[in-house]
Amino acid sequence: MxxxxxxxxxxxxxxxxxxxxxxxxxxxxxxxxxxxxxxxxxxxxxxxxxxxxxxxxxxxxxxxxxxxxxxxxxxxxxxxxxISSRLPMISFQQATASTCFDDAGFPIGDAWKEITFPYHVDRYAYALEVSDDTLLPVYRRGDVLVISPDVHVRPGDRIVTRSHEGALSVAVLRSLTANSIEFTTVSPSLESWHVSSRDIDWMARIVWASQ
Known part of the structure; x- marks a missing residue:
C-alpha cells in the first residue's frame, strides 16, 4: 500500500x-x-x-x-x-566547438548524444568522453567524466575549464580570487599555473569518472 x-x-x-x-x-x-x-x-x-x-x-x-x-x-x-539518469554526452574534441555550451557552461546544440548513467545526478549534469591520451595516467582515451555546472567549485576539486579561446582543460582548482585562478595538473607531477579570471569563461566540477 x-x-x-x-x-x-x-x-x-x-x-x-x-x-x-x-x-x-x-x-x-x-x-x-x-x-x-x-x-x-x-x-x-x-x-x-x-x-x-x-x-x-x-x-x-x-x-x-x-x-x-x-x-x-x-x-x-x-x-x-x-534509478538511472539520461545525460547528454560529447567528446572533448567535439566540445571545443563554440556551439556546444552556453556562456555559463551548460550544454546546448544538437551535437550531443544521450547516454544512460547508472546513478541519479542533478538535472544539469552532462558527460565528456576523453578523446586522447593527454590526461594519462589519470584519465585514458574512452573514459567518461560526468560534469555538473550547477555544483559550486571549491579548492581541491577536479574541474573542467573553458578559456575565452574555446580550449577545454581538465585540472585541479588550487585557489580562486576575484582576479586570479590557480590550477594544478591532475597528473602526479602537480605542476601549477595561474591565469587571469577574465581569461576563463567557466569552470565546472567533475562529479564522477569511469576509471
Whole structure:
C-alpha cells in the first residue's frame, strides 16, 4: 500500500530524472500539461486527487521507467541505487566547438548524444568522453567524466575549464580570487599555473569518472 503523497513524489522524481518540469513530463506523456500540477493534487473541497493508472502507465512508457523503479521511488529508497539518469554526452574534441555550451557552461546544440548513467545526478549534469591520451595516467582515451555546472567549485576539486579561446582543460582548482585562478595538473607531477579570471569563461566540477 502507498499513500497519496508517495505516488506524487515518485512522479516528481521521474520528472527530475528526465530533466523535465512536472508539466513537461505531462506533455511528454501526451497528457494535458497541467495534469500533474501540484495545485491539482487536491480538489477545491479538499479531496485528494490521485493520478490515474492510465496516466502513470503513459509516464512509464515515455520515460523508459520500469515498474520496479517506480515501486522503489514510491518506497522512498535511495534514488542513487534505484534509478538511472539520461545525460547528454560529447567528446572533448567535439566540445571545443563554440556551439556546444552556453556562456555559463551548460550544454546546448544538437551535437550531443544521450547516454544512460547508472546513478541519479542533478538535472544539469552532462558527460565528456576523453578523446586522447593527454590526461594519462589519470584519465585514458574512452573514459567518461560526468560534469555538473550547477555544483559550486571549491579548492581541491577536479574541474573542467573553458578559456575565452574555446580550449577545454581538465585540472585541479588550487585557489580562486576575484582576479586570479590557480590550477594544478591532475597528473602526479602537480605542476601549477595561474591565469587571469577574465581569461576563463567557466569552470565546472567533475562529479564522477569511469576509471
Amino acid at each position: 502507498f499513500t497519496h503523497s508517495e505516488i506524487w513524489a515518485a512522479l516528481d522524481k521521474i520528472a527530475e530524472k528526465n530533466r523535465l518540469s512536472i508539466s513537461g513530463l505531462s506533455k511528454r506523456a501526451g497528457l494535458d500539461p497541467t495534469s500533474f500540477n501540484k495545485s491539482k493534487r487536491v480538489t477545491g473541497n479538499g479531496r485528494l486527487r490521485w493520478p490515474s493508472t492510465e496516466s502513470v502507465s503513459k509516464v512509464l512508457a515515455c520515460t523508459g521507467t520500469t515498474v520496479e523503479e517506480l515501486a522503489s521511488l514510491i518506497a522512498g529508497r535511495d534514488p542513487d541505487e534505484t
